[in-house]
Amino acid sequence: xxxxxxIILITNDDGITAPGIRNLVEAVKDLGQLxxxxxxxxxxxxxxxxxxxxxxxxxxxxxxxGIEAWQVSGTPADCVKLAVDKLIHRKPxxxxxxxxxxxxxAINVIYSGTMSxxxxxxxEGIPSVxxxxxDYSMEADFSAAREVVRxxxxxxLAEKQDNHLLLNVNIPKVSMELLAxxxxxxQAYAKYQEDFDERVDPHGRxxxxxxxxxxxxxxxxxTDVWALEHNYVSVVPIAIDFTNYKMKQQLEEKWS
Amino acid sequence: xxxxxxIILITNDDGITAPGIRNLVEAVKDLGQLxxxxxxxxxxxxxxxxxxxxxxxxxxxxxxxGIEAWQVSGTPADCVKLAVDKLIHRKPxxxxxxxxxxxxxAINVIYSGTMSxxxxxxxEGIPSVxxxxxDYSMEADFSAAREVVRxxxxxxLAEKQDNHLLLNVNIPKVSMELLAxxxxxxQAYAKYQEDFDERVDPHGRxxxxxxxxxxxxxxxxxTDVWALEHNYVSVVPIAIDFTNYKMKQQLEEKWS
Numbered sequence: 213x214x215x216x217x218x219i220i221l222i223t224n225d226d227g228i229t230a231p232g233i234r235n236l237v238e239a240v241k242d243l244g245q246l247x248x249x250x251x252x253x254x255x256x257x258x259x260x261x262x263x264x265x266x267x268x269x270x271x272x273x274x275x276x277x278g279i280e281a282w283q284v285s286g287t288p289a290d291c292v293k294l295a296v297d298k299l300i301h302r303k304p305x306x307x308x309x310x311x312x313x314x315x316x317x318a319i320n321v322i323y324s325g326t327m328s329x330x331x332x333x334x335x336e337g338i339p340s341v342x343x344x345x346x347d348y349s350m351e352a353d354f355s356a357a358r359e360v361v362r363x364x365x366x367x368x369l370a371e372k373q374d375n376h377l378l379l380n381v382n383i384p385k386v387s388m389e390l391l392a393x394x395x396x397x398x399q400a401y402a403k404y405q406e407d408f409d410e411r412v413d414p415h416g417r418x419x420x421x422x423x424x425x426x427x428x429x430x431x432x433x434x435t436d437v438w439a440l441e442h443n444y445v446s447v448v449p450i451a452i453d454f455t456n457y458k459m460k461q462q463l464e465e466k467w468s
Numbered sequence: 469x470x471x472x473x474x475i476i477l478i479t480n481d482d483g484i485t486a487p488g489i490r491n492l493v494e495a496v497k498d499l500g501q502l503x504x505x506x507x508x509x510x511x512x513x514x515x516x517x518x519x520x521x522x523x524x525x526x527x528x529x530x531x532x533x534g535i536e537a538w539q540v541s542g543t544p545a546d547c548v549k550l551a552v553d554k555l556i557h558r559k560p561x562x563x564x565x566x567x568x569x570x571x572x573x574a575i576n577v578i579y580s581g582t583m584s585x586x587x588x589x590x591x592e593g594i595p596s597v598x599x600x601x602x603d604y605s606m607e608a609d610f611s612a613a614r615e616v617v618r619x620x621x622x623x624x625l626a627e628k629q630d631n632h633l634l635l636n637v638n639i640p641k642v643s644m645e646l647l648a649x650x651x652x653x654x655q656a657y658a659k660y661q662e663d664f665d666e667r668v669d670p671h672g673r674x675x676x677x678x679x680x681x682x683x684x685x686x687x688x689x690x691t692d693v694w695a696l697e698h699n700y701v702s703v704v705p706i707a708i709d710f711t712n713y714k715m716k717q718q719l720e721e722k723w724s
Contacts, residue, residue: 259516259545260578267667267675289515289579293678297662319591321710322516323545328578335575335659367723374715396719398711403591406553411523419523422549447723449715451707454577455654459630459705463652467623467703 218244218305218369221295221333225255225288225312225325228275232311235354236343237276239361240308243369247304248281249295251288251325256314260328261287270294288329296336306368307333310343311357313350317382317436317446318402318428327380327450334378334452339368341379346440356388360445364394380448384440395444400435402428474500474561474625477551477589481511481544481568481581484531488567491610492599493532495617496564499625503560504537505551507544507581512570516584517543526550544585552592562624563589566599567613569606573638573692573702574658574684583636583706590634590708595624597635602696612644616701620650636704640696651700656691658684 220240224233228250237246249270263286270284282299284291292307312326321327330340341364345357360383368377380399384391404424411419428437436446476496480489484506493502505526519542526540538555540547548563568582577583586598597620601613616639624633636655640647660680667675684693692702 254521257518257520259514259518259584261515261517262579262678264512264678265510267677268664269673269675290678293662293680294664294676297664298666298676319708322584322587322708323518328515331578335578377715378712394723396716396723398713398716399709401709406549408524408550408553410554417525419525420550420554421523422518422520422546447719449712449719450710451712451715452575452578453655453657454706454710456634456705456707457654459633459707460652460654463703463705467650467652 219300219302220244220246221300221304221307222246222248223250223288223291223309223329225251225258225329227251227254228283230313231350231354232313235358236308236311236361237279239358240365241279243365246279247295247300248276248279249284249291249299251291252283252285255287255325257323258287258325258328259323260289260331262289263287268294288325289332292329292332304338307338307340308343308365311354311361312344313352314344314348315346315382316342316344316380317440318400321380321399321450330378331452334376337375339373339375339377341381343381343383345383345385347385356386356391357383359388376452378450378452380450382436382440382446384443386443390443391445392443395439395446397436397439397446397448398434399448400428400430400437402426402430402437475556475558476500476502477556477560477563478502478504479506479544479547479565479585481507481514481585483507483510484539486569487606487610488569491614492564492567492617493535495614496621497535499621502535503551503556504532504535505540505547505555507547508539508541511543511581514543514581514584515579516545516587518545519543524550544581545588548585548588560594563594563596564599564621567610567617568600569608570600570604571602571638572598572600572636573696574656577636577655577706586634587708590632593631595629595631595633597637599637601639601641603641612642612647613639615644632708634706634708636706638692638696638702640699642699646699647701648699651695651702653692653695653702653704654690655704656684656686656693658682658686658693
């Protein structure tokens with residue numbers, strides 16, 4: 213960080229009008245110069261999609277009491293790319309994504325638009341954090357989440373961070389008094405047991421809704437799932453190098 | 469593998485009518501019982517998107533000379549989920565995604581629909597490979613790629629594989645004679661230097677096309693970028709646990 217006020221890029225995947233991003237702005241607005249660049253409509257489950265088949269549009273809005281804010285007709289990753297390339301005059305000091313309405317723990321990290329925005333920023337060399345509250349409701353109570361976000365952001369701004377810092381932070385749905393603290397974790401091994409809901413439309417054609425049950429297959433007490441079940445805020449540092457080094461070594465021995 | 473013929477799930481992100489998936493089917497059709505489940509339109513750059521906001525449809529087609537084939541109105545990850553949950557009576561022995569028209573080396577792995585399909589299968593415990601040819605043309609010559617695919621698939625079917633085996637295979641645009649061999653690699657550290665192309669529509673409003681230049685920032689000779697530049701087929705084993713363990717340890721020390 214220089215002596216200049218830190219520039220904090222704010223984005224999300226629930227869209228610029230979601231309560232979660234408003235709570236994120238409220239939590240940190242006095243900690244730096246905020247620039248909000250977020251999708252113009254909900255983008256949940258977009259993973260790390262980018263828009264290459266059609267062009268993007270962006271419009272400046274006054275939604276956050278004078279804070280510079282833009283809505284973009286694309287994905288969370290598009291928002292970060294546009295912010296960095298077109299809107300902000302220097303590399304932001306921090307990118308915050310969220311606060312997501314719903315959990316992004318364990319395997320959810322790969323489906324999550326919230327985390328894909330943070331990941332895109334980390335690829336650009338901007339320390340980044342995705343925040344998610346384990347409450348899918350649009351009327352969720354973000355008061356404890358705001359305090360958690362603020363304390364983590366203050367910790368990060370207090371010293372120079374690794375350029376590729378990328379944190380997946382999940383906040384349990386409990387009051388501040390019941391929060392057990394913050395726990396650094398690994399990603400739990402979990403998956404969805406899919407169960408497509410088959411229906412028939414008024415014209416007699418079948419269609420399928422994706423539903424499924426989250427199944428944790430990981431017994432460890434060092435995972436994000438464990439932490440959240442025990443009322444901790446889970447913090448999982450995420451890699452942008454996806455190489456499986458153990459398997460690389462095995463294959464080198466086998467295939468040579 | 470049991471004594472039964474292996475079931476091989478085939479998918480892609482360029483859509484079921486793309487030449488790449490036809491070449492993939494041709495390369496392996498005598499090696500097992502194939503089931504093709506692929507998007508009904510191109511899905512490049514969809515990352516690990518899943519469809520939750522609207523329902524999916526699927527239709528059986530006869531596009532591959534009697535091989536069971538379905539087109540799905542969703543993303544590559546949706547195709548794998550539907551195939552596993554609704555279409556195939558037991559867990560496939562192998563999932564093959566591609567052959568993608570264009571490279572998915574280095575950081576492209578996270579934007580790639582091809583790799584997201586393979587990743588989805590790996591999450592389901594199905595050994596999976598994404599294949600990409602470094603030629604974006606719809607008229608690309610897949611003859612060398614077919615031979616590469618076939619030799620890798622035969623190697624994988626010859627013995628029991630790790631359930632979470634997930635390989636990102638990229639094939640350089642050269643003839644079989646010029647191919648230097650297969651090299652097990654790590655993901656290079658690279659990114660796109662974005663450069664949005666700003667235009668004005670006939671109504672006077674600005675819009676932006678995402679463009680950008682691939683920038684390799686990795687000097688290593690053990691990366692996929694290096695291998696491809698030296699006419700090797702690159703094989704990067706990919707993790708489905710994205711935890712950055714080194715950073716986890718650093719944060720545990722710092723934040724405790």
